Amino acid sequence: MRRTLATNRPAAVSGLAVVLLAASVALIFFYAPTDADQGFSQRIFYFHVPIALTAYACFGWGAWKALRVLWKGDQRADLESYVAIHQGVIFGALTLLTGSIWARASWGVWWSWSENQLVLFLVLFLFYCAYFMLRFSLEPGRARANMSAVYALFGVVLIPVSFLAIRLSQKFIHPVVFNSHGPQMTGSQFFTFCVSLAAMIALFAALYEVELAGKRADAHLRELREILA
């Protein structure tokens, strides 16, 4: 059993993700206290913020793999960069959806164009959506890998801008939970948040490993078909 898990990374990380997700949902609804300021709707925070941070991590991981394509000429890293960015776009879409629902519950609006963080996250999301248009408009090969890698590296510059936007903004209604004094929440809330963040990162790792395994199997099948043709 242990050997199977060690040799089958997708199964191992998927199992870890299931355990952590179940633990985080249990903590969110049965352990974390109801926020005195925002009430019950504050519980969206425990999924919304970890999903947003995971989206940043996906784009960061995609950029790291893109750097390996350009720096070391590692062609395997091209597929890894693509899969990480694909996952980043999925997590990005979930960030926008859960954020929009939370905004409606807390502020009474689905979206606010005057909020820098929201608009910058949307820009980051659309930037990475355009990555797929670039990638699929080119023939597969080294040129496509290099151009996709350059694009992925440009996008990563937007991450610190998006992350710091709320701190640079003078006028905002979007809450700031983490500031220079540390996390602005109770110990139990912070513990629940950390477990949720670990669960989301494990979910990303599981989806990344499974998608990568599928894409590699697809490529091997294509190669086999060419050999047998």
Add this chain to the structure above:
Amino acid sequence: MNPPSEWHYVAAAYGVVFVAVLVWVAIIAAKLGRLQRELGDLVDQARARERNG
């Protein structure tokens, strides 16, 4: 009609994530089915080639 309560918004936010994961699993399951069929075809092709020398 009454406006949705806070509970409804929380359920909607968690439901969106749950549905997204389910859709993703369904897509991967469909892809796995296709890979399995294609692999079966290739095995048949290789066996036929072996029989014909």
